[in-house]
Amino acid sequence: DTAVSQTPKYLVTQMGNDKSIKCEQNLGHDTMYWYKQDSKKFLKIMFSYNNKELIINETVPNRFSPKSPDKAHLNLHINSLELGDSAVYFCASSQFNSYEQYFGPGTRLTVT
């Protein structure tokens, strides 16, 4: 059973397009996250939701909009894609304040 899943695994698109990445967890966790890993493997948190409420919102361009329809799902919508958005995006989940986060397999976004 996949604990944290993401779709799609790969996403290739052109500058200016709008795209979405979806994440689902079946661990019963109440908190979910989006991370961005750049080409140098640096991993940085972007957003976190607890029970569908936004609790972490780092300095991210407002072209990025997360949405949590329920506590098992967290989606990331990106408008007007730019070359610099090319990265691997990881979803993760945890119980609130448990500190132990479980990561999905990642979505490799390439903007051409």
Added chain:
Amino acid sequence: AQSVTQLGSHVSVSEGALVLLRCNYSSSVPPYLFWYVQYPNQGLQLLLKYTTGATLVKGINGFEAEFKKSETSFHLTKPSAHMSDAAEYFCAVTGGGNKLTFGTGTQLKVEL
């Protein structure tokens, strides 16, 4: 605020040799510390964690780490490297709450 420094972006060891990956942290509050491993084209997997209590923590795959407050360190070790240990390793810290701050990663190469 918390930060993590991983010394050595690339570490190479021979199969059967000791693995030592270095991590130093900075935290204004008692830290919670983690090591994650990332195999090629996969998500991050938790190796081990320190929250409170025993300062020597054991993780999966024979890895362990020791929390040394006086040295602000949380180095990862394994007595005998195996080819399957080749991966990217990330140290992470949180001062409480859900925000993990990651180091820049160390690529471990295991040679025959």
